[in-house]
Amino acid sequence: MLPGLPTPAGEVQLRTCQARRVSESVGTDLSATLRRIERAAGALATASVARMDDTLPWFRDLPADQRSWVMVVAQAGARSLVQWLRSDGGPHEGTQEVSDEVFATAPQALARSITLQQTVALIKVTIDVVEEQVDDLAAPGEAAQLREAVLRYSREIAFAAARVYARAAESRGSWDARLQALLVDALLRGDSPDVLASRAAALGWTDAPPVAVAVGPSPGGEVAAVLHTVYRQARRVGVEVIGGVHGDRLVIVLGGAADPVAATAELLSAFGDGPVVVGPSVPSLDEATESARAALAGYRAAPA
CATH class of the missing domain: 3.30.70.2730 (Alpha-Beta Plaits)
Known part of the structure; x- marks a missing residue:
């Protein structure tokens, strides 16, 4: 073992400390970066929709009104990222509500015309666009923190999409059950x-x-x-x-x-x-x- 180099046990401890510092730094003040993201929300949404148009053939076939709603959801996603970062991106009480609000901006008809699998594809494209612009969005010295926060936020937004579609399925199932009961009653009467x-x-x-x-x-x-x-x-x-x-x-x-x-x-x-x-x-x-x-x-x- 050469002098000055850490032992295997010391190296593991060093990496653990470094990882802990990176993880803890995500919760630090990112006010300068947040202001940049807020100013770039519209540009991020436009770039995301353009990427969807290039990479998702089914997206190009959507009616104009549904494409415009996707743009609104993408803009809401950028604003939600800012709110999520301000709450330290942690498991706070309001984290779930903030994420769900991204999809609350669109009408329920959009959830019926776009499947959960397609929604996941839209989220992936949007996150990819944001990750590619992390270096431009982050203030000096905050790129690593922002990149890790975006990865964690992508997980939260995916869970939020699953919750929205699960609630829609439950509501639709309850409504269908009532309609079927009415049809059976009509047949028997x-x-x-x-x-x-x-x-x-x-x-x-x-x-x-x-x-x-x-x-x-x-x-x-x-x-x-x-x-x-x-x-x-x-x-x-x-x-x-x-x-x-x-x-x-x-x-x-x-x-x-x-x-x-x-x-x-x-x-x-x-x-x-x-x-x-x-x-x-x-x-x-x-x-x-x-x-x-x-x-x-x-x-x-x-x-x-």
């Missing part, structure tokens, strides 16, 4: 074809003939979990379904099944214990009330 058609259209139902209704016992538990099982199995079978829990009964509308009885047999695990009755096939959902009445009558008579 024998409402007019216009009512059935309007509620089915709101659910995105593809009227694939023939259509049949199956009635059986509900397995119990959360309605959303019951319907999730129905849809998962229906995708495997390759049929269109709308389901709803009506009291202690599970009612399923099947579309596009050449043999509704055989298709229902593939879905039996979604029902509870007891008889499952399939009504006769009808040409379309408009006439599904007849199938529902027959299936319900058979279900009531089955115990006898």
Whole structure:
């Protein structure tokens, strides 16, 4: 070992101390850098959108209004980075709220037209643009701190995007469950074809003939979990379904099944214990009330 060089143990300790100093320096005063980022927010957003246009083919196909909203979100992201840095970029109580506000600037329709995977791609492009300009954005001596802070912020903003899409999915799932329950009620009451058609259209139902209704016992538990099982199995079978829990009964509308009885047999695990009755096939959902009445009558008579 040459004089003046650290021993292996001392080298590890030295690197640990250096890493600790770098990590702690992220929370130091970056007021000069923050002012630079605030002034460059518009330019960063413009450069990010231009990069998206160059590297993401699907982004070029978006309507002009949605592209403009992406620009607004990118500008909000730059402002949120400043706010996050002012809070030391740490796990403070307001960190999550600041990050979520980035996406609150855009309408909910944008989340329905841009998938989570596409949103992650947009975030990555924006972070890449910011990282490339760290040396210009950072005040003298603060480039390393800013670069590490941007990396940590990218993690926070990715989690924020996941939270936004998770809440949207939960809300959409609850709304779809209510619509399906209303459609099932309309079928069992024998409402007019216009009512059935309007509620089915709101659910995105593809009227694939023939259509049949199956009635059986509900397995119990959360309605959303019951319907999730129905849809998962229906995708495997390759049929269109709308389901709803009506009291202690599970009612399923099947579309596009050449043999509704055989298709229902593939879905039996979604029902509870007891008889499952399939009504006769009808040409379309408009006439599904007849199938529902027959299936319900058979279900009531089955115990006898």
